[in-house]
């Protein structure tokens with residue numbers, strides 16, 4: 001079966017998804033690329049062999065020759081467009097976050113439950129990264145004992161926008177960490193605290209968070225959006241009988257000028273290239289079979305990330321330790337997600 005796709009949003013992520021589906025995976029064809037900037041949509045459509053380009057996401061979702069949808073437009077469009085996909089009965093791979101508002105996430109959950117089957121696969125692709133896969137395996141095999149802590153670092157070269165804030169580090173960057181940690185530990189959060197050191201300039205300073213899980217584990221997360229030196233993600237899972245640390249991913253090391261070094265990627269697309277491919281392959285399988293992938297994030301996971309981010313933003317602004325209070329997990333999502 002060939003899945004006919006609409007790609008909504010033709011910026012960094014949309015163009016990357018379009019290229020992966022068109023060039024690196026079998027079983028997909030691109031029907032239409034949509035962007036608010038029509039010339040950008042046309043450019044990506046031409047590069048990836050899509051027949052059409054347009055500016056109207058809803059019209060693309062409703063097309064009879066579109067089986068499934070990829071949403072890679074800005075955050076505020078994710079929930080409304082996901083609901084449009086659910087209403088049209090079309091599976092959707094929606095970039096993270098599902099919404100920055102937990103209330104809006106709940107609307108997507110309700111629409112999906114009313115439709116009677118899962119439609120939304122969320123783009124928290126870290127779950128497909130081999131480092132986190134191996135951390136989960138270390139826990140399920142019992143090799144490192146009961147988990148005690150997880151330490152996480154997320155560093156970007158510089159902020160995507162000049163007006164980026166500490167709150168945005170929590171609501172836009174940290175959700176990747178919130179999601180993959182609860183996926184690895186298999187547990188929800190109980191509380192979150194957040195602090196920032198002071199920088200000597202006006203750029204946004206790192207945000208350091210400490211979370212407690214309902215099982216009594218501690219999770220530390222540093223998000224440094226102005227790390228200057230490269231895109232660098234680190235993690236270590238510490239158990240009672242051992243620990244698993246993520247290695248720096250590099251194919252080569254250069255020895256020269258009396259020193260030895262490995263390179264950093266400029267951004268996430270290179271570091272997580274394989275994870276995006278695995279995620280997108282799982283999406284095509286989901287479209288073909290209707291079975292929600294065991295590894296993938298669901299709307300429920302999007303809601304969970306949004307609730308933690310909201311509590312984290314409050315913790316940062318009030319200097320308090322905030323409880324993370326989620327609704328009970330509906331049975332629908334016990335079946336739908338791992």
Ligand SMILES: NC(=O)c1ccc[n+]([C@@H]2O[C@H](COP(=O)([O-])OP(=O)(O)OC[C@H]3O[C@@H](n4cnc5c(N)ncnc54)[C@H](O)[C@@H]3O)[C@@H](O)[C@H]2O)c1
Pocket residue numbers: 008009010011012013014034035036037040057072073074075077095096097123124125268
């Ligand atoms: N999974 C990941 O690792 C990852 C990494 C980066 C970004 N993201 C997410 O992907 C999404 C896109 O990020 P990006 O970096 O590609 O941004 P971008 O700014 O490069 O691209 C967004 C595109 O959407 C278009 N657009 C704006 N409003 C639109 C609308 N209403 N309908 C259709 N198109 C519209 C813009 O013209 C632009 O081309 C964001 O939600 C972001 O949070 C995910």
